[in-house]
Amino acid sequence: MGNGGTVLDTARQRFRRSVPLLLLLLVIAAVGALTLVTGPTADTRPLSPGNASPTGSRALIQVLQGQGIEAVRPSSYEEARATLTQGNATLFLYDPDRWLNDDQLAGLAGASARTVLAAPTADQLEVLAPGVSVIGPLVSAPDVVEAQCDDDDARSAGTITSGGDGYSGPVECFPAATAGQDAVGSSYVTTADKDIAVIGSLEVLDNGGISSAGNAALALRALGREPVLVWYQPTSADVATTGTPVDARNLLPEWVNPLMVWLLICSVLAILWRGRRLGPLAVEPLPVVVGAAETAEGRARLYQDSKSVPHAAANLRAATLGRMAARLRLPRSSTHAHILDAAAVRTGRPRSDLERIVASIPNGNRELVQFSQELLDVEKELDQQ
Amino acid sequence: MVLTGRLTLLALLGVVPILVYPGSTPILLWLLLLAGGVAVDLALAASPRKAGIRRDLPGSVRLGEQCASTLGIRNDSSRVLRATIREAWQPSAGAVDPEQKLRVPAGETRRMEITLIPERRGILSVAAVTIRSTGPLGLAARQITVPAPGSLRVLPPFHSKRHLPSKLRRLRELDGRAAVQIRGGGTEFDSLRDYVRGDDVRSIDWRATARKRDTVVRTWRPERDRRVVIVLDTSRTSAARINDEPRLDTGIEAALLLAVLAQRGGDKVDFLAFDRRQRARVDSAAKGNLINALVTAMAPLEAELIEADWSRIPSQIRAVSAHRSLVVLLTSLDSGSVEEGLLPVLPSLTAQHVVVVASVRDPRLEEMRSERSTVSDAFRAAAAERALLDREAVTAHLRLLGAEVVDESPSELPPKLADAYIRLKAAGRL
Structure with missing residues (x-):
């Protein structure tokens, strides 16, 4: 009854065929699970305390912790405020992306005993340090700038690396010309009561620059005044929201979503319809395809690559003389002189002419082409007689 | 299980109720309809396992000529077999129509012919026959591949056959059967016959000529049975x-x-x-x-x-x-x-x-x-x-x-x- 075998046979056969595919899926799943388990990737945010790369600030935080200062790293605005209100804390704020709005900044303004701002924007300064203003990027030559002020922290540092943003304010330290050379800005500016400090150069704080000049002294003294340091770097999660956002999908007619789902189902059905082959592929045992002249072609490329012009010329000459001998009915063993003599008689060309063509030794590719063509011409002339 | 193009078309028709009554209900109902159709088809399709396959192949074919592989499909089930059948010849066998539709009533046998124009000398092989049995609605089908090995010997074309008549003529001349004969190098004396122009004068038998008063030549037969x-x-x-x-x-x-x-x-x-x-x-x-x-x-x-x-x-x-x-x-x-x-x-x-x-x-x-x-x-x-x-x-x-x-x-x-x-x-x- 039929040749089809049983259902079990077919199932077993299909399972055996799909084993490699299943194994591949298993491997992919295992790799996926492993990457999930091994946890988040390394911290790469600039000035992050967890970042050990040259742009991070892990070195600075670890030294401060070694000096007995408690470094807190709040993950949200609320947490930062709550920590600051406990008192005796230094707020470090670095928000280059301006996630915090003016209200949030005002909330931080009075909360801390001391505030250190890293490369703040004009908006941030307006709220947090009204007396300080942005001048612009400073020149980075020479390598270091001197304190030139009577701030204790700056004086003890002596020099810091140049560059970064320049500011002006009540107390200005490490002054340098701006990149445009039209003004003078300072890398380290504090308010008159020294409670708010602005550091314009990130190199003073990051792992890459902290060990240069007096950077470390300035950073440690500026941040280490109070027993608690709140190292706050706002994220996109801190953006204050107003009202409920509008979902774009709610604006579409109500039949769009079901239609999309249905078309997806239809496409899956179409894939299943077109994807099923009528039986396995037929195998063709392919024959070897080697052109017989391949070896000669390969040898020609070898000659050309190694620029063996004399060798190629010798081949051409020997072949031509051989054919000339056959054409002139001379024995194969005849000498060149004999062949040339006979050829000169047959063609009527002066012997010296033939001698010049056949015996010339080409030098370089162009001469080889000319030589080969002249040989061919001599043969043709001989054939026409 | 195989889904057909008709099922996809029916699924696309489902767009109409979804546009008229937006929501998830028509989606579920239409899916149910499709699933029902597929289930009915699978249940009512003749089992491809119960198809008997018999192949008739010519033993050999010369390269450049065409031949046919005849498949006899016997339906041993109690339902009509509406099948698409493919014979998986290797590509160089040059199968012109390897996929064919066939309708086999219950208990009967139908034959299909697959034309082969081989492109290569050698032993060409076919490994399997695939049968796809579609249900009465044409929405789904059952498919199996049955191992059915077969081989076709493709003989060399012998194009050089066209040189044969001229070469045979020369061979006959040699053999003495043709009128003009070259003096064969054979040593076996064959017969005496009259001289015709063109014969080698060295083969004239003077004694026989003298006796007959007409020029007679000896012929030799070239060696045979070498x-x-x-x-x-x-x-x-x-x-x-x-x-x-x-x-x-x-x-x-x-x-x-x-x-x-x-x-x-x-x-x-x-x-x-x-x-x-x-x-x-x-x-x-x-x-x-x-x-x-x-x-x-x-x-x-x-x-x-x-x-x-x-x-x-x-x-x-x-x-x-x-x-x-x-x-x-x-x-x-x-x-x-x-x-x-x-x-x-x-x-x-x-x-x-x-x-x-x-x-x-x-x-x-x-x-x-x-x-x-x-x-x-x-x-x-x-x-x-x-x-x-x-x-x-x-x-x-x-x-x-x-x-x-x-x-x-x-x-x-x-x-x-x-x-x-x-x-x-x-x-x-x-």
């Missing part, structure tokens, strides 16, 4: 293509023409295909049609990617024929392989037999030689000249060792090899 051993080299050098035909196939053509000619000439023909071991053998003592035996033996020959072991050829030939024979070696004259393989054993062959070495020459080399317009061309011409010089040296060496050499382009090799045979026979050297 042995011709054709050895076809199937080693790596026979895989090389010349004018997009492997050397092996040209060799087969030449061997076929020579074998037929020699058989008509009254000689015994043995064939041997050899590289490191014997690949095919046709014995002159065997019964039956020689040409059939030859093409059948030659059909599955493939170029093996190994070096030929020429040192074993003399013993192989001795096993075929202990007497003096004409040994035709169909091989290649590439320098390198010949110097290593054939040259050392040739003296032992020529000592006992008449040896002809036949080889295909590549016309491409001649083209490369005469094209000298650019630098690359000049270097190629030099390389081609080198190859031709090497070839000439090998040929000269073979001739020096007492072998005849036939070195011709693919289309010319079979007739030129036949000419060489006729020449040797006329000269009485067999």
